[in-house]
Every structure is written in C-alpha cells, then in structure tokens.
Amino acid sequence: MAVVDTLARLVACPTVSSRPVVELAAFVAERCEAAGFRVERFVSPGEGKLNLVCSKGPVGTDGLVLSGHMDVVPVEGQPWTSDPFCLTERGSRLVGRGTADMKGFIAATLEALPLLPALERELVLVWTCDEEVGCLGSRDLVAKLAGRALPRACLIGEPTAFRIQRMHPGHTAVRITCVGRAAHSSKPDLGENAIRKAARVVEALDLLADDWRRNIRFADMLDRPFVVLNTATIHGGAAINIVPDHCVIDVGFRPLPGMNEDDLVAELRARVAAWGTVERLRVTPAMLTPEGTALQAILANHASAPGAGAVSFATDGGNLSELGMSPLVFGPGSIDVAHMADEYIDVGELNRAVGVVAEIAARCCG
Numbered sequence: 001m002a003v004v005d006t007l008a009r010l011v012a013c014p015t016v017s018s019r020p021v022v023e024l025a026a027f028v029a030e031r032c033e034a035a036g037f038r039v040e041r042f043v044s045p046g047e048g049k050l051n052l053v054c055s056k057g058p059v060g061t062d063g064l065v066l067s068g069h070m071d072v073v074p075v076e077g078q079p080w081t082s083d084p085f086c087l088t089e090r091g092s093r094l095v096g097r098g099t100a101d102m103k104g105f106i107a108a109t110l111e112a113l114p115l116l117p118a119l120e121r122e123l124v125l126v127w128t129c130d131e132e133v134g135c136l137g138s139r140d141l142v143a144k145l146a147g148r149a150l151p152r153a154c155l156i157g158e159p160t161a162f163r164i165q166r167m168h169p170g171h172t173a174v175r176i177t178c179v180g181r182a183a184h185s186s187k188p189d190l191g192e193n194a195i196r197k198a199a200r201v202v203e204a205l206d207l208l209a210d211d212w213r214r215n216i217r218f219a220d221m222l223d224r225p226f227v228v229l230n231t232a233t234i235h236g237g238a239a240i241n242i243v244p245d246h247c248v249i250d251v252g253f254r255p256l257p258g259m260n261e262d263d264l265v266a267e268l269r270a271r272v273a274a275w276g277t278v279e280r281l282r283v284t285p286a287m288l289t290p291e292g293t294a295l296q297a298i299l300a301n302h303a304s305a306p307g308a309g310a311v312s313f314a315t316d317g318g319n320l321s322e323l324g325m326s327p328l329v330f331g332p333g334s335i336d337v338a339h340m341a342d343e344y345i346d347v348g349e350l351n352r353a354v355g356v357v358a359e360i361a362a363r364c365c366g
C-alpha cells in the first residue's frame, strides 16, 4: 500500500526535535514538487532546521492550508518493543515514532496530492520543524510570512481520531533564577542559600496555581477550564560542602484564549519577586477558532463526533492564527498513543485519511 510505504519512509528519518529535519524535508519537498507544487524553504534557527511552504493553484486566492509538523519527540528511556524508526506492522497497527503524531497525516496528504482536481483556489501545505519543543518553527515562519495573503481555512492534522477541535490553551515557559551567596557549609551564616529561596518560590507557585484554578473559563470545552501551571524542573547547588548561590526553576503554564499572557507573566513575577527573577523562555499562543466556519462544515462529513471541541495540548495553530488563519485541528490517530512507547496508527485510519484529505482539499480549492 503506497501510503504505508510513504509513512515508512517518513518514520525512517529520525526527526527528533534535537536533530536536523533536512532529510525528511527534502523527501516531502520532492513529493510536493512532483505533484506540481511550488516549494519554498524557510531556514529556521538551529542546525539543519527548516520549514516548508508548498503551494499550488492561483496565488493569493482563499483556498485551504494543510499543516503538520515534521519533528517528533525522543524515544530515550521508553520501553519500545521494536525499532521506533522502523515502521513495523502488527495486525492493524503501524508502529513507529511519529506514526500518530503526526507523520501519518503527512503521509496521507502526500498520497492525496496526485488525486486532486485542477485547483481554482490556492492549496498551501505548511510543514514545520521544532513543534514539539514549543512550536518554534512555526513561530519563526509566521514572522517571515507576515503580510502575505494566505488562505483563512486551515487544517492542522494532529491526531484527534477525526474529531474536530477548534480551541486549545497556549503554553508559556518561564525560568526563575534564585541567586544567593556562596560560603563554606561549616559557616552557613556567612552565605545566603539559593535553594532555600527556591523553596519559597515553589510554595508561591503552588498558591498562584490555586488562585488560577479558581478562575474558570471555557468550562463547556475543557476538562481543566483554567490556567494550568506546572513547576517542571529545578537545578541548584554545586557540592555538599558549599552553601548554594544559584538555583533555577523552570515553569510552564497554559493561558486560555483571550487572556493577556503578559499579565499572567507579570502576576507570576510579582508572586516570586522576593526570592527570584523571572525570564520568559518561550510562548506558544492559544488558539480559538469561531464555531461554524466553512471548513468545519466540510470536516463534519468526515468527523467521528459532532460539533467542535478543544484539546489540552498546544499546536502550531496558535502561531498560524496570527497570519489570519482560522485553524481547526483534525486528523487520524490518537493523541493517547502519541509520545509513548510503541506509538501507532491504525492502518484503516491512515488509508481513510488519504481520501479525507483529498476530498477536503477538492471541496475547498477545486
């Protein structure tokens, strides 16, 4: 089956976000060019990083954007029962890193391209890098595409088991640095212990998370209808006999659509100001597309559930919204197996995705 072969080829490129994506991008670009697409390569910061924009049909007309990320999450420490970068068939399951998230969608789209009719409106394929490390590729791409007329309808083919999702929270990563004064551990009174300051910060973050939890929004769409905060990593101290002068805490939180992200960072900063300084590392914007877009109506024919809901994870859709797009997240595979050992996509779902992509593109652009 052609789409399975294509997926195998994509999975064989180990595009973990820490590694180059050029080999996979070259394969994807070649397939798009063979189908008559104009291919633009946008170099992104980092070794071997780039985003692809492939387009076909009358330039500047309001057709459709199909988008997915080319990178995958790491496999280290996970109990894989076969080589994660060698697509393995097990019954109806196709096992491999990225099969669900989201090389299955890329493979289905590549297979759908030769099936398309002549395009009267532009079909734009946006393939990004570095999505799994904070949507960095799309962040960079959006800055480079600013001002360009692109279709408003946009499908992000993340694994939603063919449910339509029109909203997700954003994600902001901040680093809190606590500085003390080193001293010999036999004379702690001469120093200032940065880890003890960090402990106060962690307590303050817990209180902040409690306060944010009480501010309920989008209760009809989200399981956790508030700003979720995670105190994620902590590093401090140098040796058992030194009073630590340094401790660093990384924190992630997820603003809801419509919230002022600057205000949330300012609130966090105020809560921990007595003990540490706050630096913003990364921002992935939230996404909220209105109910009832034309694309939603088209997707409804193929959806596994009625209506449009929300997902808890961030996607490139937040960044792409800044280009005037109204993204919907919809694709084959389940997010429940993504990022896990023995990640898989059902072969029937993958085959179905080829037809679904072809029909959606034909409806929007034909």
Ligand SMILES: [Zn+2]
Pocket (backbone or CB within 6 Å): 069, 101, 102, 131, 158, 159
């Ligand atoms: Zn993904």
